[in-house]
Amino acid sequence: MSEPSDVALVRRLSTGTVLAIWLTIGAAVFLTAATSVLLAQQPPLPGRLGADDLTGLVALLGDVVARLSGAATLGVLAAIVVFSPSPGDDTPHRPDERLRRWLVRSAQVWFAASVLMTFANPSFVEGMAVGDSFRADAWWLFVTSTTSDLAWVASALVALAIMMLGWWARGGSAFTLAWLAGTAATVFVAVTGGVSVGLNHDWATDAVGLATLASVALCSGAVGALAAMAVNPTSGDAAIRRYHRAVPLLIGVIAVGYGIGAWQQLAGVSPFATAFGLPVVSGFCVVALLVVSWLWRQFGEHAKGSAPWRRSTRSVARDVILLIVGLTSLTAASYLPPPRYLVPQSIQINYLGYDMNVPATVARLAGFGRPNLLWLVLSATAIGLYSWGVVRVTRRGGRWPLSRLLFWLAGWGLTLYLAVSGLWMYSTAVFSWHMLVHMTVNMMVPVLCVLGAPITLLNAASRTRLPGELAGVQELVGGLAESRVIRVLLSPPLVWLNYVGSLFLVYFSSLFPWLMRYHWGHQVMLIHFMIAGYAFFALLVGPDRHPWRLPYIVRFALLLSIMPFHAIFAVGIMSSGTILGEQFYRSIDVTWVGDLLSNQNIAGQVTWFTGEIPAFVAVIMLAAQWFRSDTSEAAAADRLADAGGDGDELAAYNDMLAELASRDRGEPTNHSKDGDWS
Numbered sequence: 321m322s323e324p325s326d327v328a329l330v331r332r333l334s335t336g337t338v339l340a341i342w343l344t345i346g347a348a349v350f351l352t353a354a355t356s357v358l359l360a361q362q363p364p365l366p367g368r369l370g371a372d373d374l375t376g377l378v379a380l381l382g383d384v385v386a387r388l389s390g391a392a393t394l395g396v397l398a399a400i401v402v403f404s405p406s407p408g409d410d411t412p413h414r415p416d417e418r419l420r421r422w423l424v425r426s427a428q429v430w431f432a433a434s435v436l437m438t439f440a441n442p443s444f445v446e447g448m449a450v451g452d453s454f455r456a457d458a459w460w461l462f463v464t465s466t467t468s469d470l471a472w473v474a475s476a477l478v479a480l481a482i483m484m485l486g487w488w489a490r491g492g493s494a495f496t497l498a499w500l501a502g503t504a505a506t507v508f509v510a511v512t513g514g515v516s517v518g519l520n521h522d523w524a525t526d527a528v529g530l531a532t533l534a535s536v537a538l539c540s541g542a543v544g545a546l547a548a549m550a551v552n553p554t555s556g557d558a559a560i561r562r563y564h565r566a567v568p569l570l571i572g573v574i575a576v577g578y579g580i581g582a583w584q585q586l587a588g589v590s591p592f593a594t595a596f597g598l599p600v601v602s603g604f605c606v607v608a609l610l611v612v613s614w615l616w617r618q619f620g621e622h623a624k625g626s627a628p629w630r631r632s633t634r635s636v637a638r639d640v641i642l643l644i645v646g647l648t649s650l651t652a653a654s655y656l657p658p659p660r661y662l663v664p665q666s667i668q669i670n671y672l673g674y675d676m677n678v679p680a681t682v683a684r685l686a687g688f689g690r691p692n693l694l695w696l697v698l699s700a701t702a703i704g705l706y707s708w709g710v711v712r713v714t715r716r717g718g719r720w721p722l723s724r725l726l727f728w729l730a731g732w733g734l735t736l737y738l739a740v741s742g743l744w745m746y747s748t749a750v751f752s753w754h755m756l757v758h759m760t761v762n763m764m765v766p767v768l769c770v771l772g773a774p775i776t777l778l779n780a781a782s783r784t785r786l787p788g789e790l791a792g793v794q795e796l797v798g799g800l801a802e803s804r805v806i807r808v809l810l811s812p813p814l815v816w817l818n819y820v821g822s823l824f825l826v827y828f829s830s831l832f833p834w835l836m837r838y839h840w841g842h843q844v845m846l847i848h849f850m851i852a853g854y855a856f857f858a859l860l861v862g863p864d865r866h867p868w869r870l871p872y873i874v875r876f877a878l879l880l881s882i883m884p885f886h887a888i889f890a891v892g893i894m895s896s897g898t899i900l901g902e903q904f905y906r907s908i909d910v911t912w913v914g915d916l917l918s919n920q921n922i923a924g925q926v927t928w929f930t931g932e933i934p935a936f937v938a939v940i941m942l943a944a945q946w947f948r949s950d951t952s953e954a955a956a957a958d959r960l961a962d963a964g965g966d967g968d969e970l971a972a973y974n975d976m977l978a979e980l981a982s983r984d985r986g987e988p989t990n991h992s993k994d995g996d997w998s
Contacts, residue, residue: 337546337637344641345388348648352384353377355652358595365661369447376655378450379440384651386433386475390506391647392426393482394536395543397499401492403548403559405788406795415495416551424486427479434476438462442469444655467516467838471508478505493803496796503536511840515581518660522673522839524584526693529840531577535646538570542639549633558790560632567614567639575607580693585658594659599652606646613638668749668908671837676749679912680742685753689742694843699736703729706774709781718780724863728772731765748842749910751900752923755893759927761846762823763934766853771941773863775801807867812859816878819856820885822848828892833901856882861941872946879938886931894924 356377364370371379400415400423415423442462443450453459462469482498489495510532515524541563549556582591582600591597617635668675674690706728713720738744738757747757775797782794791799800806808814826832826845835841858866860875870878899905899916906916913919 337633340637341640341644344644348384348388348644349381351648352380352651355599355655356380358598359655362595362657365657371444371447372449375440375443375448375450379437379444380651380655382433382436382440383654384648386430386437386472387647387651388644389426389429389433390475390479390502391536391539391643392543393423393430393479394499394502394506394540396423396426396547397482397495397502398540398544399547399551400495401499401796402791403544403555403562404552404790405555405558406785406791415492418551419547420486422547424483427483427486431476431479431483434472434479437472438469438476441472442466445469467512468509471505471512474508475505478502492791493799493806496800497803497805499540503533506536507532508840512838513654514658514661515585516838516840517670518584518587518663518665518673519669520584520673522690523693524581525673525839526697526843527577527580529577529694530697531574531581534570534573534577535643538567538574539643539647541566541570542636542643545636546633546640555790556633560636562790563636564614564617564632567610571607571610571614575604578603578607585653585660587658587660587663589659596653596656596658599649599656603646603649603653606642606649609642610639610646613642668910671904671908672748673839674745676746676908676910677912680746680750680753685742685746687742688740690745692739692744695735695739695744695846699732699739702732702769703736706732706772706777709774709777712781713777720777720780724772724777727768728774731768731772734768735761735765748836749905749908750913750919751905751916752919752926755923755927756930758846758849759930762849762853763931764937766850767857767861767934767938767941770854770857770862770864775864801865801867810855810859810867812868812870812874812878815852815855815859816881819852820882822852823889824892827889827900833904836901836904857938861938861945872942872949875942876946879935879942883935886935887928890924890928890931892924893927894921896920 356373359376359380360373396419400419404415404419439453439459439462440450443453445466445468446462453462463473464470478498478501482502485494485498507529511525511529515521515528545556545559545563548559582604585596586594586600589597591600613635617632666675668677678684706725710720710725738760743753743757747754778797779794782792785792785795826835835845858864859868859870860879893900897917899920902916905913
C-alpha cells in the first residue's frame with residue numbers, strides 16, 4: 321500500500337482513537353464525581369475534622385485532572401524523546417510542531433490543576449472549607465506545614481517549566497530533563513499521600529514510589545507511541561514494538577508495588593468489606609486487563625494482509641483507555657479513608673513505620689534486619705544491569721576489565737548489605753548508626769561505583785543507532801552529558817560545593833529533623849548524598865568520559881581540599897552542645913540509646929573515621945592513574961624518537977597523546993584490539 325494511503329489510514333484510526341479516549345476521560349470525571357458522593361457517606365475519622373462535600377468534590381476532580389493531564393504531558397515528552405526518529409546527521413533533534421502544541425496544552429491543564437490542588441488538597445486533609453484556603457496566609461501555612469501540599473507546589477512548578485519549554489526549547493536533551501523532572505514530581509505527590517501513614521508505611525512508601533515510577537513509564541510509553549505515530553506514521557511499527565517490549569516488566573512492578581501499598585493500607589481488612597477496597601479491586605482489574613491486552617497483542621493479532629503496526633494501534637489505544645481507568649482508581653483510593661487510619665499507632669510507628677524497642681547488639685546490627693525496600697531494589701537492579709552489560713560485551717568478542725566489575729560489585733554489594741542488615745533499621749532511630757550508614761553511602765560506595773565505569777560499559781554494550789532509528793539509551797545518556805545544564809551542574813566548583821556544603825546545610829539546620837520525620841525524606845537524603853559523592857569522585861578518579869577533564873594536579877588539590885572540611889564537620893558534630901535533630905529523637909524516645917549528646921559524640925567519631933578510608937582509596941587510585949598517564953606519555957615519546965620523526969613528528973606525537981587520552985577514558989583506540997575496553 322502506498323504511503324499516502326498509510327497516512328490516511330492512521331488519520332481514520334486516530335479519529336476513532338481520540339473519540340474513545342475522550343469518552344473515557346469523560347467517564348473518569350463522572351466516576352470521580354460519584355466517588356465524592358461515596359466519600360461524603362463515610363463516617364468521620366476519630367479525632368479529625370471531616371471536609372465538607374464541596375471540598376471533597378473539588379479535591380477529587382482536581383486530583384484526577386492533574387493525574388490525567390500529567391500523564392498526557394509526560395507521554396508527549398516521551399514521544400519527542402524516545403519515540404521520534406533521530407536525525408541522520410549531527411543536526412540537533414527538533415520535535416514536530418504538533419507534538420510541541422500538544423505538550424504546551426497538556427502542560428497548561430496540568431499546571432492549572434496542580435495549582436488548584438495546592439488549595440484543595442490541604443483543605444481536604446485539614447477538614448476545612450476549600451474557600452478558606454484562598455488566603456495568602458492560609459496557603460503559605462499549608463505549603464510550609466503539609467508535605468502533600470508541598471508536593472503539589474512542586475508539581476505545579478514542573479508543569480509550568482514544561483509549558484515554557486514547549487514554547488522555547490529546541491534541544492532534545494531539554495525534553496529528556498523535563499520528563500525526568502515530571503516523573504520526580506509525580507512520585508513526590510504519590511509518596512506524600514496516605515500511604516505514608518501507619519505500621520509498615522516505610523515499605524508501602526517505597527513500594528508505591530517504585531510502582532508510580534513504573535506507571536509513569538507505562539503511561540508515557542502508551543501515550544508516546546500513539547502520539548509519535550499520529551505525527552509520523554512511518555515510525556509506528558518501531559514505536560509500538562518498543563512500547564510492547566517494556567510492558568511486562570512495568571506491569572510486574574506496578575502489580576507488586578501497589579499490592580504492597582494496598583496490603584499496608586487495608587490492615588488485614590478484606591477489600592470487599594470497605595469502601596476503600598472498591599478502587600483497589602478495580603485497579604487490580606485494570607492490571608489484569610493490561611496483561612490480557614499484552615497477550616492479545618503478542619499472540620492473537622495475526623490478521624492477514626495487515627501491517628504489524630496497523631493491527632497493534634488499536635491495542636495500544638486500548639491500553640491508554642485502561643490506564644485512564646487505572647489513574648481514576650488511584651485517585652479514588654487517595655481520598656477514601658483506608659482501614660489503616662483506624663488502627664492506633666505509637667510515635668515511633670508514626671515516624672518510622674515500626675517500633676524500635678529492641679536494643680542494638682553486634683549480632684542485630686550485622687545480621688539480617690528490616691530491609692530498606694528502595695535500596696534493595698536499586699542495588700539488585702544496578703548489579704543485574706551491569707552484569708548483563710558485561711555479558712553483552714563478552715558475547716560480541718570484547719573484553720571488559722575484571723577490576724571494574726569487582727569495583728562495581730563491591731560498591732553495590734556494600735549498599736545491598738546496608739539495605740538488608742540491621743544497620744539500616746537502627747540508623748533511622750540512632751544518630752551514631754545513622755552517620756555510619758550515610759557517610760558510607762556518601763563516600764565509600766560512590767568511589768567504588770565510579771571505578772566501575774558504568775557509562776563506558778553502556779557505550780560498549782549498546783548498539784549504535786542508524787540514522788532514522790529511534791534513539792536508544794546510549795544516545796539519551798550521551799545527549800544528557802552534552803547538554804548545557806548537565807555540564808554546568810557537573811562543573812568542578814558546583815560539584816565541590818555540593819559535596820562539601822550539603823553536609824553542613826542538612827545536618828546543621830532545621831532541614832535534618834524535618835526530613836527525618838518522613839521515610840521518603842530519609843530516602844531523599846540518601847539519594848542526594850550518593851549522587852553528590854558519585855559526581856565528586858567521578859570528577860577525580862572516574863574512568864568514564866567527563867565533560868570536565870582536569871589535570872591530575874588539580875584533581876589532587878580538590879581531593880585534599882575536602883579533607884579539612886570533612887574534619888571540621890566531624891568535629892562540629894562531636895563538639896556541639898546542641899543535639900542535632902533533637903525534636904525528632906526526643907519524639908521517638910528510644911530509651912535504650914541513653915544520653916543523646918553522648919551518642920552524638922560517637923556519631924562525630926564515626927563520621928571522621930568513615931571519611932578516612934574512602935579518601936585513602938581515592939588517593940591511591942588517583943596516584944595510580946597519574947603514574948600510568950605519565951608512563952604512557954613517556955613511552956609514546958620514546959617510540960616517536962626511536963621511529964625517527966620528520967616534518968610530521970609533532971602531529972604524530974599529538975595523535976599518540978589523543979589515543980592515550982581516549983584509552984584513559986575507557987574508549988577503544990585505533991591501535992588497540994577491537995572490543996578491548998581495558
